[in-house]
Amino acid sequence: MNLLKTLRERVVIVDGSMGALLQARGLPAGHAPDLWNLENPDAIVEAHRQYAQAGAELILTNTFGASRLRLADYGAHGKLRDINKAAVALARRAAPGAFIGGDIGPLGGIMAPTGEISFDEGVGIFAEQIRALLGAGVDALVIETMFDLMEIKAAVVAANDLRGAVPLIASMTFNAGGVTDTGTDPVTAAAVLEGLGVDVIGVNCSTGPEAMLPIVERIAAATALPVMVEPNAGLPVNRGGVTVFEMPMENVASHARPFVEAGAALVGGCCGTTPDYIRMVATALTGVKPKVRDIPRALTITSRQLTVPIGEGSPFVKIGEKINPTGRKKFAESIRDGRMDMILADARAQYEAGAAALDVNVGVPLVDEAARMRQAIVAVQNVTPLPLVIDSSYATALEAGLQLYPGRALVNSINGERERLEQVTPLIKRYGASVIALLAADEIPERAADRLRIAESILRYLEDHGVPRDRVIFDCLALVVSAMQDGARQTLDTIREVRRQFGCPAMAGVSNVSFGLPRREVINSSFLAMAMGAGLDAAIVNPLSEEINRTVAAASLFSGRDPGCRVYIDMMEEGAKERAAHNAPPPPPPLPPPPARSAMPSPRGTRTR
Numbered sequence: 001m002n003l004l005k006t007l008r009e010r011v012v013i014v015d016g017s018m019g020a021l022l023q024a025r026g027l028p029a030g031h032a033p034d035l036w037n038l039e040n041p042d043a044i045v046e047a048h049r050q051y052a053q054a055g056a057e058l059i060l061t062n063t064f065g066a067s068r069l070r071l072a073d074y075g076a077h078g079k080l081r082d083i084n085k086a087a088v089a090l091a092r093r094a095a096p097g098a099f100i101g102g103d104i105g106p107l108g109g110i111m112a113p114t115g116e117i118s119f120d121e122g123v124g125i126f127a128e129q130i131r132a133l134l135g136a137g138v139d140a141l142v143i144e145t146m147f148d149l150m151e152i153k154a155a156v157v158a159a160n161d162l163r164g165a166v167p168l169i170a171s172m173t174f175n176a177g178g179v180t181d182t183g184t185d186p187v188t189a190a191a192v193l194e195g196l197g198v199d200v201i202g203v204n205c206s207t208g209p210e211a212m213l214p215i216v217e218r219i220a221a222a223t224a225l226p227v228m229v230e231p232n233a234g235l236p237v238n239r240g241g242v243t244v245f246e247m248p249m250e251n252v253a254s255h256a257r258p259f260v261e262a263g264a265a266l267v268g269g270c271c272g273t274t275p276d277y278i279r280m281v282a283t284a285l286t287g288v289k290p291k292v293r294d295i296p297r298a299l300t301i302t303s304r305q306l307t308v309p310i311g312e313g314s315p316f317v318k319i320g321e322k323i324n325p326t327g328r329k330k331f332a333e334s335i336r337d338g339r340m341d342m343i344l345a346d347a348r349a350q351y352e353a354g355a356a357a358l359d360v361n362v363g364v365p366l367v368d369e370a371a372r373m374r375q376a377i378v379a380v381q382n383v384t385p386l387p388l389v390i391d392s393s394y395a396t397a398l399e400a401g402l403q404l405y406p407g408r409a410l411v412n413s414i415n416g417e418r419e420r421l422e423q424v425t426p427l428i429k430r431y432g433a434s435v436i437a438l439l440a441a442d443e444i445p446e447r448a449a450d451r452l453r454i455a456e457s458i459l460r461y462l463e464d465h466g467v468p469r470d471r472v473i474f475d476c477l478a479l480v481v482s483a484m485q486d487g488a489r490q491t492l493d494t495i496r497e498v499r500r501q502f503g504c505p506a507m508a509g510v511s512n513v514s515f516g517l518p519r520r521e522v523i524n525s526s527f528l529a530m531a532m533g534a535g536l537d538a539a540i541v542n543p544l545s546e547e548i549n550r551t552v553a554a555a556s557l558f559s560g561r562d563p564g565c566r567v568y569i570d571m572m573e574e575g576a577k578e579r580a581a582h583n584a585p586p587p588p589p590p591l592p593p594p595p596a597r598s599a600m601p602s603p604r605g606t607r608t609r
């Protein structure tokens with residue numbers, strides 16, 4: 001029986017803390033629990049057996065720290081394969097009827113750009129352990145206790161490269177503030193992980209069950225995927241230098257049903273939980289079925305700390321166009337020189353003016369675009385929390401950006417050309433990005449019908465290559481109206497039809513329409529209003545233009561994107577008050593705090609599950 005099939009029928013019970021049992025059996029403080037797979041196998045078998053007898057149906061191998069850097073701390077990296085292989089065999093021997101999940105914890109270092117470990121190195125470290133676990137025949141892979149999107153992304157990419165049809169569970173740890181220690185909220189985590197193609201999204205460790213309940217609810221509302229929850233036995237307490245978990249197990253187990261009602265389909269325990277606790281959970285959930293959740297899959301883009309949905313009923317998404325050297329000599333020079341000052345100023349200004357996302361294009365002839373893209377993606381994230389649109393004609397530059405970007409990026413762009421699809425589709429899939437699909441191929445079709453044919457062939461290609469259509473936003477082509485008057489008009493029909501025929505959102509790069517004509521803002525705003533009337537969901541615009549901002553605010557009233565006219569009223573009242581007081585532009589929205597580095601768990605901690 002396959003784990004994912006089982007989850008459609010009933011709740012699956014997961015085991016509890018391994019560390020608690022091993023310490024009780026004499027594991028010395030500071031000794032790697034993973035080494036006991038070789039040194040004291042009977043203790044491991046006994047611990048697994050106790051959990052299986054208590055009712056656990058998914059048993060996690062004793063391999064939380066059995067990866068290169070963590071084992072190296074004990075001089076045991078040479079035994080990596082043996083430790084992982086032995087762990088799977090021991091779990092299988094202890095619980096022959098259970099699903100065996102190969103357990104993968106944080107790698108014991110910090111990923112770039114915050115730390116020193118590059119994306120490829122991270123993938124390599126995870127792959128080494130995952131290869132050993134898969135080779136030993138696990139029924140699932142369980143990546144857990146992750147607090148950094150960049151790191152979980154590397155782990156998931158490594159798993160996806162190797163796992164074939166073996167199910168993948170990816171679980172993050174949220175602190176008492178409801179975000180991970182690097183600032184990611186549950187909805188954003190769910191969007192990124194779903195983009196990467198995991199099978200189950202989990203929450204484990206860090207807090208007791210009460211604080212986890214709302215996190216499970218938020219994940220379950222953001223994704224249709226099954227949700228796993230493994231609470232600690234309350235919050236950690238320090239007793240004479242030893243961390244203990246003291247919540248009575250009745251109090252922990254009483255949350256089992258509320259977890260399932262909130263959307264969890266797998267329930268187990270983390271630090272401090274014991275077989276007795278798992279038995280109480282299993283009893284409470286006997287015969288309980290997972291809740292049927294009807295969550296529409298919608299296109300989302302995220303940064304590390306923000307999720308922006310794009311589509312029908314969501315607010316119109318203004319993507320800032322300014323980080324683009326086309327037609328800007330000084331800006332292009334700054335990029336050529338490797339200076340980020342102008343990019344940062346534009347990023348900040350567009351954020352303060354209310355852009356919901358930022359396009360990042362550093363395409364200057366004869367520069368190393370991949371290197372500049374890396375620099376720009378890192379720099380922009382230091383001054384705004386906005387999701388980024390990674391924009392380049394070169395697949396190498398797109399990949400360079402995606403490898404340093406923790407969120408779910410939007411890639412700008414693919415089109416109907418075979419070569420471009422072949423280059424960019426694997427990147428979208430690998431890094432879990434969403435993508436802008438331009439409705440053009442070797443030529444830009446004038447007629448809507450021809451653009452729709454391209455849309456259809458792009459979707460067919462993507463779906464054939466494992467990219468579902470809920471990742472795709474169609475760029476309906478805002479053509480230069482002075483050059484192609486009917487072409488620009490056909491764009492409006494294209495917007496209506498791509499949404500109707502394919503259910504995908506529609507966007508356009510608005511400022512294109514006005515090239516060559518005077519008073520461009522008048523044309524841009526007017527076209528934008530008409531396009532929003534036809535159903536446009538997002539646009540690349542100049543967010544510093546007051547005319548554009550007013551047009552979006554007003555047109556949102558007529559397209560179901562501003563319930564109760566709240567945004568419009570706030571914008572106009574705020575603006576009026578501000579102008580009266582200081583004769584100044586509207587204030588920026590507040591900037592969320594940067595990732596709390598000091599709050600990061602110690603990279604080489606010896607934490608055990």
Ligand code: THG
Pocket residue numbers: 321322324326327328412413436438475477478508509510511512540
């Ligand atoms: N679709 C998608 N991506 C795109 C476009 C699109 N990316 C590029 C472009 N079109 C959208 N971005 C811009 C950015 C700037 C201008 C127009 C479109 C522009 N710039 C001024 C100029 O060239 O005169 C210079 C601005 C300045 O000096 O600050 O007009 O359609 N997917």
